Amino acid sequence: MKTFPYLKILVVFTVITVISCSKKEDPYIPEEPALALELKSDAGTGELEVLSLDEAVVFTVTGSDGEDYSEISTYYVNDTAIAGRTYTFSATGTYAVKAVYNEVTSNQLNFEVLAPTERALTIDAPRAMKNQTVTFGLLDANGDDTASEATFYVNGSAITGFTFTSATEGSFEVYAEYTVENENYSTPVKNFSVYTPKRKVVIEDYTGTWCGFCPAVALAIDTVKAATNQISVVAIHETGSTLPDPMHFERIGELKDVFGIGGLPQARLNRTQKWVDPYKVEDVLAMAGNETNLAIAIDSKLTGSNLTVDTKVVYANGSEAGDKIVVYLVESGIIHAQANYFNNTPNHPLENHGNPIPDFVHNDALRNSLSDIFGDAIANTSPYTEFKKQYSLEIPADYNVDNLEIVVMVVNANNEAKNSQFSKVGENKRYE
Incomplete structure (x- = not known):
């Protein structure tokens, strides 16, 4: 297709104008937290x-x-x-x-x-990390632990004492045999599992509906999603100087300052690592799914418009000074026009889609931060001990609840993401 120099100059001028003339944001006023x-x-x-x-x-x-x-x-x-x-x-x-x-x-x-002869079998870590000690209990009707008087069987084999450790992943069954007044009894079988924490890479896409080159990052993310589910994606939208973006995140300016974000598009892996054009899938896959030493679980509930999110973090080696937890709410399936500077690019996936693309589907748009945008401090946490923190939010009426997801990441003192997890609203996402 024949091109004309003056058109190229016009496109470049338009991009520079939009990037350089950013809207002055109003001071951020924190929302009142929802009741928990x-x-x-x-x-x-x-x-x-x-x-x-x-x-x-x-x-x-x-x-x-x-x-x-x-x-x-x-x-x-x-x-x-x-x-x-x-x-x-x-x-x-x-x-x-x-x-x-x-x-x-x-x-x-x-x-x-x-009943007087019954016992309650307890497992302190129903989903334990590899090499984590699992402790079994055997409570009587008075709440007293009688584990030392019982014999425990894991996968049908008697163990010594009432603790168990596995160096390999897997699913396990446990039950206990005990005696009351010279009569032998057995508890029902309970299940537990052992897992190895896997890393979910955080991909943050700084974007705008007015930004004609920004769909390149969205396309790259779609390619990564097709290759692995070991990623957590956050698209952080910014309004242009004259073209408003309905998904604009109020505090994007603060994020851009801290993470060195200039003109859009920009993408970051694990918050601080630049993901540059041509946004190679291999850059993400090299890290996604690797073994790591911390895991994150999410359990959220939506009652009416009130969202409650329970987050849990467990470390194999304990927390480090400066560790923080970040909790974001993102929304997918938002239909809105998207500028497209690839409309006339031969053989590009977005060739002849229009400029703008009128019905572009925007996914993973950052809607709200339940934590501080840079994270809330994680208290000193010993190995294999859970750190727990609950968040709540009143969901605005213009959010599509069916398309909401929660993204949680643990970052270090330098704001680098050590691991992440995501879940749909209302889902109980266990450690993995």
Whole structure:
């Protein structure tokens, strides 16, 4: 196709004008955090509390605003609402309890009610890291641990004591045999697994709907997605001087300053490593899925418009000074016109798609940051000990909930991402 010099000059002038004339952003005003509820009981707040028959338990609820919601919350036992906030467990079995106030749901408490001869088998790490010690417990109806008096079997073979370690990945079964008043009993079988943490590479795409060369990064990301799922993608949009971008992220200016972002498009791997044109897939695949020493889990719940996100981080070697956790909310499937300077480029994937492309699909657009945009401090954490932090957000009405995902990354003191994880809203994403 024949080209004309004056057209090239016009295109370059347009690009320079858009890049150099950025809009002055309003001062950032943090949003009020959405309400979160913490449910407790007088029986304890462990992940599993053991009760005897006909034991009564009293529940309390405290809001993240410091207010007491105990008397105005509705309590659910195995998803059935109860009257008041006291419940008597009159039958053996397992129970899950939660509280709800004004469409906000609390954390869940778990109980197991035992007959005098029954025991509750516990596993302190149902999903353990390779070489992590898994400890088994055996609780009686009084909550006393009788593990030292029992024999535990892992995959059918008796083990010494009540701990287990595996140097290889896999799925395992465990049960215990014990004696009560000279009678032999066995617990039901429970499952646990051992995994090796794998690295998910963070790809951050600094982009704008007005930026005609920016689709090149989006196409490269699509190619990476087809090759691996060991990536977490965040597209950070910026409004042009005269062409507004509906996905504009208010604090993009701060990110650009810290990470040395100039004119768009720009892409970064693991926050700080430049991913430059032609955006080679191999640059990402060289890191994606490699073994690492920390893992991230995400469990989110959406009640009405209230999103609660529970994040967990575990290290094989413990945390390092300066480690932080970043929690982003991204949205895909947003249809909006996209400038396309490849419209007349022979054999380009976007040739003859129009300029702009009227129905371009924008994915992974950064909508909100639940943490500080550069991360919240991770407290000193010992090896194989979980660091936990909960976040909450009131989802704006113009977000498409079905297309929302959560991206969590752990970064070091230099803002380099050490690992990441992503999940859909409402999904419980375990360590992997």
